[in-house]
Amino acid sequence: MSGRSVLVTGGAGFIGSHVGERFAQRGDDVRVLDDLSTGLRSNCDAGWRLFEADVRDPAAVREAAAGVDLVLHFAAFTSVPESFERTADCRATNVAGTRNVLDACAHHGVQRLVFASTCAVYGELPEAPKAETERPEPRSPYAVSKLEGERLLEEYARAGVTSTALRLFNVYGPRQLANSAYAAAIPIFMERGLQGQALTIYGDGHQKRDFVFVSDVAEAFLLAASSSRSGVYNVGTGRAVEILELANAIAALTEDPTAHHFVPTRPGDARTSAADITRIREALDWSPTCTLERGLSETLKWYRRIAR
Numbered sequence: 001m002s003g004r005s006v007l008v009t010g011g012a013g014f015i016g017s018h019v020g021e022r023f024a025q026r027g028d029d030v031r032v033l034d035d036l037s038t039g040l041r042s043n044c045d046a047g048w049r050l051f052e053a054d055v056r057d058p059a060a061v062r063e064a065a066a067g068v069d070l071v072l073h074f075a076a077f078t079s080v081p082e083s084f085e086r087t088a089d090c091r092a093t094n095v096a097g098t099r100n101v102l103d104a105c106a107h108h109g110v111q112r113l114v115f116a117s118t119c120a121v122y123g124e125l126p127e128a129p130k131a132e133t134e135r136p137e138p139r140s141p142y143a144v145s146k147l148e149g150e151r152l153l154e155e156y157a158r159a160g161v162t163s164t165a166l167r168l169f170n171v172y173g174p175r176q177l178a179n180s181a182y183a184a185a186i187p188i189f190m191e192r193g194l195q196g197q198a199l200t201i202y203g204d205g206h207q208k209r210d211f212v213f214v215s216d217v218a219e220a221f222l223l224a225a226s227s228s229r230s231g232v233y234n235v236g237t238g239r240a241v242e243i244l245e246l247a248n249a250i251a252a253l254t255e256d257p258t259a260h261h262f263v264p265t266r267p268g269d270a271r272t273s274a275a276d277i278t279r280i281r282e283a284l285d286w287s288p289t290c291t292l293e294r295g296l297s298e299t300l301k302w303y304r305r306i307a308r
C-alpha cells in the first residue's frame with residue numbers, strides 16, 4: 001500500500017529521517033512534527049511538510065495529525081544518563097507527549113501508529129537474548145517513560161488506534177550525531193577515530209550491545225505500519241558485539257593508532273544487550289540484511305564526508 005499520508009514525529013532526527021525517506025520512496029506523502037531540539041531541518045527532504053512544534057503541545061500535535069493515515073512516533077527525550085538529572089522533562093516528552101500523539105490519532109480517526117520504544121526496558125536481565133515475553137526491568141527514568149509509552153498504546157487500542165511498539169536495540173548509521181556528551185558509541189568512535197584521538201570506553205569494554213543498521217530499522221517500521229498486527233517487537237540483529245571489539249574495528253577502519261581511554265562505567269548502562277528477534281521474524285517477516293562490516297563502512301563514508 002502506498003500513497004498514504006504519514007506523520008513522522010521526530011522526523012528531523014537520525015532514525016525518523018531515514019524512516020521518512022523509506023516511506024517517501026514508496027510514494028507516501030511525508031509530514032514531520034519536530035521541535036528541532038536535536039534534529040536538523042537539513043535531514044528533512046524538501047518535499048516534506050515540516051511542523052516545527054513540540055510534541056508536548058496537544059494543539060500542535062492535533063494540527064499536524066489532521067488527515068493523516070498513519071503516525072510514526074519518534075519524538076523523544078532520548079538520553080539515558082540525562083534522564084536521571086532531568087526526569088520531569090523526560091516524562092513530559094516521552095509520556096505526556098506520547099499521550100498527545102495518541103489523543104490526536106483518536107481525535108482524527110488515525111487507525112495506525114508505530115512507536116519507537118527501546119531495548120532499555122529490559123534493563124539488566126541475564127545474558128541470554130531478550131525476548132518480548134520477559135518481564136521488563138527498566139533501570140532509568142528514560143526506560144520507565146518508554147515502557148509507559150507502550151502501556152499508553154494498549155490503553156488507546158480501546159479507542160480504535162491500532163499500534164505497534166518496536167523495541168529498538170542500538171541503532172547506527174549516517175546522520176547519527178556525535179556532538180552530545182551522551183551520544184552513542186559508534187558516532188563518537190568514528191569521529192574521534194577520524195581525528196586520530198583515543199576512543200573512550202566505559203568500564204572494561206566487555207559489555208555487549210546489539211547494533212542494528214538504520215536502513216534495517218526503517219524497513220521494520222514499514223512492515224509494522226503495513227501490517228494489521230499490534231503488540232511489541234524487538235528490532236535488533238540477535239548478535240551481541242563487545243564494545244572493545246567495536247572500538248578495535250573502528251580504530252582499524254579509521255587507521256587510528258591511539259590507545260583506548262578507559263573510564264568508569266555509567267549509571268543505567270546494561271552489561272549485555274542482545275535481541276531475540278524470533279517474534280518479528282515470524283509475525284512481520286522482518287530480518288536484518290546489513291552486516292556490521294557493511295554498516296560500519298557505509299557509516300564511516302558519511303562521517304568522512306561531513307568531516308571535510
Ligand SMILES: NC(=O)c1ccc[n+]([C@@H]2O[C@H](COP(=O)([O-])OP(=O)(O)OC[C@H]3O[C@@H](n4cnc5c(N)ncnc54)[C@H](O)[C@@H]3O)[C@@H](O)[C@H]2O)c1
Nearest residue numbers: 010012013014015035037038039054055075076116168171
Ligand atoms: N538511536 C537508538 O539507538 C535508539 C534506540 C532505542 C530507541 N530509540 C528511539 O528512537 C527515537 C529516535 O531516536 P534518534 O536516535 O533518532 O534520536 P534523535 O535525537 O536523532 O531524534 C529525536 C527527534 O525528536 C525530536 N524531538 C525531541 N524532543 C521533541 C519534542 N519535545 N517535540 C518534538 N520533537 C522533539 C528531536 O529534535 C529529534 O529530531 C527516539 O524515540 C528514541 O528513544 C533510539
